[in-house]
Amino acid sequence: MTAYVVTASDYASWRAQARALLQADVPPTEIVWNDEAKQDALFAATALPPAAAAATQTVPPHFLELAEVVCYHRDAERFALLYQMLWRLVHEEKHLLELVSDPLTRALQLMEKAVRRDVHKTKAFVRFRKIIDADEQEHFIAWYCPDHYSLPLSAPFFARRFAVMRWTILTPDESAHWDGEQLHYGPGATAADAPDGDALEHLWKEFYRAIFNPARIKLKAMKKEMPVRHWQTLPEAELIGAMLLEAPQRVERMLAQQEAAQSLFPQ
């Protein structure tokens, strides 16, 4: 029986409502969790249960850390899964988080891992393009499409690393700006909002082409680490097709040079 329909958008809103529902002893089967980011909610939200005077429930701190990260995942199921976990943790399964082969624990840990990987890939694949602003200052702007809503987890990294620069990261969901002192978040953007090039990119591409060893092709390994869906925002990726086409001839040339050298200096 469904008694409550609740809508969450992030960790803070999930946590506040989950706490109220747990204190009112509402089991997971009686709740439908909607994701505010998804427009297709079937049911309108209902009022939360009245605040009960129940004792505060304690959960392992590690669960809150997990929940905070999982809330950045794009899967609309995340809020319901987290509440199921919360329910079981306080109902005689306090070791559930350590039972990593339990399907629910496993599912949530994989979601956490996916978000962390997304953050890591953002740190790796963001490519800034330099422009000169109206006030004649350098401004570095990037267009990037994360897999999840994880920008708030990666932006502080850029703030530490590039503290002396002014930079902006634009994504379809939101944007992050660093003005040299503070981090600000703004609305989502499109590719057209970002600069379409940077004078330095030809050097980067030169390097990318030269560092590639045509004698060893491992396309699968490459795509596993640098998924094709991210190629659209990586300036170097447009070279990959041509590099693969050239590779056999380059190897032949290398072999020919080697043979020539070996005939001059026989072993």
Added chain:
Amino acid sequence: MEVAKKLSVLADAAKYDASCSSSGSNAKRAKHGGQGLGNTEGGGICHSYTPDGRCISLLKILLTNYCIYDCRYCVNRISSDIQRARFKVEEVVNLTLDFYRRNYIEGLFLSSGIIRDSDYTMAQLIEVAKRLRQEHGFGGYIHLKTIPGASNELLAEAGLYADRLSVNIELPTESDLAQLAPEKKRPDLERNMAEVQTKAQEFKEDKKRGLKAPVFAPAGQSTQMIIGATPTPDLEVLKTSSELYGKYGLRRVYYSAFSPIPHADSRLPGQSPPLVREHRLYQADWLLRFYGYDVTEIVSAQHPNLELEIDPKTAWAIRNPAYFPIDVNRASREQLLRIPGIGVGTVDKLLTIRRHKKIVVQDLLTLRVVWKRAQAFTIANDYHPTRKPTCGNDVTKLVAKLRPPSQQLELSF
């Protein structure tokens, strides 16, 4: 010559160094009056990947590919007729900063051909790192090659600016070196490693005594060995690695299959591609460092080479049937680490789970144990290999399946 052209020549010449790691450094460098650029936060970041499956983490270039040495395996040897180029110090500094600001790289990996002599070359490399750190407050990652035969003073200075120092051991044995790299002497190479280790130790002890010591090569040392340029077997390769890990506390030994590719005529009939051998050596290296194996357990005088068809852990298990099966509910960590198809991470998870419940096969499958490899060697609460109904009491059938029929192999990732 234009910078773009130099970059093309000197990156091309640098690509035979397999290492591109930017991890292991968490140096808190002086903030340069709040105007410094960049940092390191422990974990490395691979900013891009090329179609050869290798990552680009650092701007990996040579300062110059002119070289007075004649190492036969090296594209930059004096007798090679490749195009030569030389960067100016400020060109490397600017490229590093410009690439870094656009988030293409974690930092710089700088090596060089030997010009004039060892000390002169080493001093040039140091100059680049020093300017990046001192003039630009650069806090990103710097990996410098140490030049064989460079003075102790220069090695000590290099460590002040670099996160990682390395010298390539090049070939597994001294006689290989004599044959293919006549100017390089094993004692010289090892002296560099020893000196860097000694210095790092001194700085650590100063710090312990409460002295305000600057950081010294916080990401440690690594080295590289070329595989397949000589007939030296894996036994010698792994013995050398194991010795270097022990003697100089190296973080990594990189194995690089001889490249571009061996001369067609020199290939022995039926020999598998060298990439598989490189892959097996990395697996063996992992067993030495994280799984508690000894070199002599992996390769021996009777079997001096790793099997190419199966991974070294499975190979050991097949040779040592008396050690198995291992009960995942009772065995020690050391024993669990010996089960094929189960990695270090999974072993630690199993140790946690079994405090609360009996482990059954479904748990192993959920944790993505490679059951095909593990099943002949594992006991779970609901499973015993010799009681498996489909094969009666005959574990050998399960084991036999692990050894594929011999064929030309390709690496699948």
